[in-house]
Amino acid sequence: VVSWTSLMAGYTKYGLGHEALSLFDQMQLLSVAPSTVTFVCTLKACGNTRATKKGQEIHDEIEKRGFVDLDVVGNALVDMYASCGLLVEAEEVFDKLPAKDMISWTALIAGYAKHGHSEEALSCFEQMKSEGVIPDVVSWSALIAGYAMHNCGEEALICLEEVKQAGVSPDAVTYASSLKACGGVRAIEKGQEIHAEIAQKGLLERDFVVGNALIDMYATCGLLFEAQDVFGKLLVRDAVSWTSLIAGYTKHGCAEEALNCFGKMQMEGFSPDVVTFICSLKACGIMGAIEKGQELHEAIIRNGLLEKDVLIGNALLDMYIDCGLLAKAHEVFDKLPVQDAVSWTALIAGYAKYGCSEEALGCFERMQLIGISPDAFSWNALVAGYARQGESENVFHAFDRMRGEGMDPS
RNA sequence: CCAAUGGAUGGUGCAUAC
Numbered sequence: 001v002v003s004w005t006s007l008m009a010g011y012t013k014y015g016l017g018h019e020a021l022s023l024f025d026q027m028q029l030l031s032v033a034p035s036t037v038t039f040v041c042t043l044k045a046c047g048n049t050r051a052t053k054k055g056q057e058i059h060d061e062i063e064k065r066g067f068v069d070l071d072v073v074g075n076a077l078v079d080m081y082a083s084c085g086l087l088v089e090a091e092e093v094f095d096k097l098p099a100k101d102m103i104s105w106t107a108l109i110a111g112y113a114k115h116g117h118s119e120e121a122l123s124c125f126e127q128m129k130s131e132g133v134i135p136d137v138v139s140w141s142a143l144i145a146g147y148a149m150h151n152c153g154e155e156a157l158i159c160l161e162e163v164k165q166a167g168v169s170p171d172a173v174t175y176a177s178s179l180k181a182c183g184g185v186r187a188i189e190k191g192q193e194i195h196a197e198i199a200q201k202g203l204l205e206r207d208f209v210v211g212n213a214l215i216d217m218y219a220t221c222g223l224l225f226e227a228q229d230v231f232g233k234l235l236v237r238d239a240v241s242w243t244s245l246i247a248g249y250t251k252h253g254c255a256e257e258a259l260n261c262f263g264k265m266q267m268e269g270f271s272p273d274v275v276t277f278i279c280s281l282k283a284c285g286i287m288g289a290i291e292k293g294q295e296l297h298e299a300i301i302r303n304g305l306l307e308k309d310v311l312i313g314n315a316l317l318d319m320y321i322d323c324g325l326l327a328k329a330h331e332v333f334d335k336l337p338v339q340d341a342v343s344w345t346a347l348i349a350g351y352a353k354y355g356c357s358e359e360a361l362g363c364f365e366r367m368q369l370i371g372i373s374p375d376a377f378s379w380n381a382l383v384a385g386y387a388r389q390g391e392s393e394n395v396f397h398a399f400d401r402m403r404g405e406g407m408d409p410s
Numbered sequence: 411c412c413a414a415u416g417g418a419u420g421g422u423g424c425a426u427a428c
Contacts, residue, residue, distance in 0.1 A: 006413045037414040044415070076415040106416040113417085141417040148418090173418035180419070213419040243420045275421040282422080314422045321423095346423045353424095380424040387426040395426080 001035050008041045017049035036067050043076040047083030055080045059093075068096075075103045082111020087120075100131075106139040113146020118155065121146050137168050145177040153185030160194075172203050176213035183220035191217045195230075205235050212240045219248020224257075239265070243276045246283070255283040259292060274305055278315040285322030293319045297332075310338045314346060321350035341367070345378040352385025357394070360385045379407065 004027050011020035024042045027034060034042070039062055046055035059077060067073050074097045081090035090111050097104055105128040112121035121143055128135060140163045147156035160178045163170055170178070175198055182191035195214060203210045211234045218227035227248050231241060242265040249258035262280045265272065272280070277300055284293035297316060305312050313336040320329035333339065333347055344367040351360035364374060364382050374382075379402055386394040399409040 002413060009413055012414095035414090040414045070415095072415045074415085079416060082416090101416095103416045108416090110417055136416095138417045143417090145417060171418095176418045209419050211419085216420060219420090240420050245420090247420060273420095278421045309421095311422050318422065342423045344423090349424050375423095377424045380426085382424090384424060384426055387428095390427045392427080 001032055001038060004032055005035065005038045005041055008038065008045070012041055012045045012048065015048065017045040017051070020045035021049065021051060021054060036070055036073055039067060040072055040076040043073075043080040047080040050084050052084045052086060055084060069098055071097075071099060071101065074098070075101070075107055078104055079107040079111075082107050083114070085111070085115045087111055087115065087117070100133070102128075102133050102136060102139065105133055106135075106142055109139060110142035110146070113142050114149065116146075116150045118143075118146050118150060118152060135166075135168075137163070137171050137174060140166075140168060141171070141174045141177060144174060144181070148177045148181035148184060151184050153181035153183075153187060156181035157185075157187060157190055172207060172210045175203065176209050179210075179213040179217040183217040186221050188221050188223065191221065204233075208236055208238050208240065211236070212238075212244055215241060215244040216248070219244055219251070222248075222252045224248055224252060224254065237270075239270050239273050239276055242270055243273070243279055246276065247279045250279055250283045250286065255286040255289075258283040259287070259289065272299075274309045274312050277305065278312055281312075281315045281319040285319040288323050290323050290325065293323060307337050310340060313338065314340075314342050317343060317346050317350075321346060321353070324354070326350055326354060326356070339372075341372050341375055341378060344372060345374070345381050348378060349381035349384070352381055352388065355385075355389060357382075357385040357389050357391060376407065379409075383409075 004023060008020045008023050011023065020041065039058060042058050043055060046058065062068055062073060074093065077093045078090050081093060090108055094100065094104060094108050105124065109121045109124045112124060125135065125139065125143055140159065144156045144159045147159060156178060160170065160174070163174065175194060178194055179191060182194065198204055198210055211230065214230045215227050218230060227245060231245055234241060242261060246258045246261045249255065249261065259280060262272065277296060281293065281296055284296065300306060300312060300316065316332050317329055320332060329347065329350055333343060336343060344363060348360045348363045351363065360382055364378065367374060379398065383395055383398050386398065402409050
């Protein structure tokens with residue numbers, strides 16, 4: 001049991017939740033009896049991969065064996081439900097906990113925060129304090145991360161001040177989230193202030209995350225020189241560091257420099273991941289760099305990345321559309337493993353952009369035939385195409401249809 | 411005696427004609 005569980009713990013730690021879960025299944029098949037530690041690891045893996053069904057099964061199993069009353073198991077349950085966004089269930093388990101410690105509270109706060117319920121997260125936080133549980137740096141960071149993630153940068157930064165006033169010392173994670181908040185609201189000065197603090201504490205030398213968050217903050221704010229400077233001084237870099245730079249250059253009109261970085265990172269021995277490809281494809285699209293784009297396309301196929309992530313297929317599609325190669329785009333579309341509303345809308349918008357409103361409408365009808373309902377973006381793409389062509393009757397007709405489906409054209 | 415529970419950094423679609 002211990003060997004199995006240790007292996008699972010390792011997988012979970014490095015984000016290989018699916019592998020951990022399949023280990024659990026193998027254990028069951030071989031009738032190895034899971035321990036409470038095994039269950040805790042499995043719950044963690046369920047939370048990471050949002051495997052809600054599996055999580056509920058494990059919960060039942062745990063109830064049956066009477067393991068629920070253990071603090072660690074109860075907290076892991078709260079965390080699993082909270083991570084999966086099943087906050088009602090998380091609350092239920094939480095309420096039944098024999099002892100609610102800081103970890104139980106923080107798991108719940110983090111669940112609310114992560115899923116965009118900042119107010120509930122905050123009221124949880126207050127309640128925790130009023131029950132005499134003192135929040136530590138992790139509880140604070142959960143709050144800040146929630147704000148930062150959902151574009152409430154102001155609140156996040158206010159929170160950062162409160163952390164310090166409470167006499168808690170922010171750590172790498174707290175700073176990373178705060179920097180994300182700075183990027184979101186373009187709080188450049190605050191970002192620089194945090195930069196100085198981080199440097200003073202020597203946090204930049206220790207791990208990727210803070211350095212990467214700094215690069216991202218500067219890049220998002222359009223301070224590419226500073227981003228490059230931080231990048232150059234980092235002692236440890238990874239693919240994320242490179243991708244943050246690439247994304248920054250792309251976003252701020254330096255697509256060529258972005259593609260340079262893409263080349264350089266590989267020369268220095270870093271493999272681009274899915275996100276790197278997505279950002280670089282965007283740069284190709286902006287530049288109309290067809291050959292480079294095709295090169296990336298081939299590399300993506302070679303590495304089997306199309307199957308790994310839906311987003312990369314849509315990014316490829318966009319790249320070809322931006323390069324004006326609609327036929328090629330359609331070909332890519334046909335081969336996508338998953339065609340979601342975004343893929344269809346990209347195609348519709350592409351046709352609309354180049355004045356092919358017939359084809360755009362064709363796509364629009366076909367997506368509905370296969371059971372994908374157009375969202376506001378899809379409608380907008382269609383209508384924009386008509387508008388571009390001066391087909392005002394079709395525009396009004398589309399408005400009527402939208403109203404018929406309960407959507408408001410305004 | 412060994413494994414286990416809370417927070418964190420990068421990425422996709424539309425933009426309204428005369």
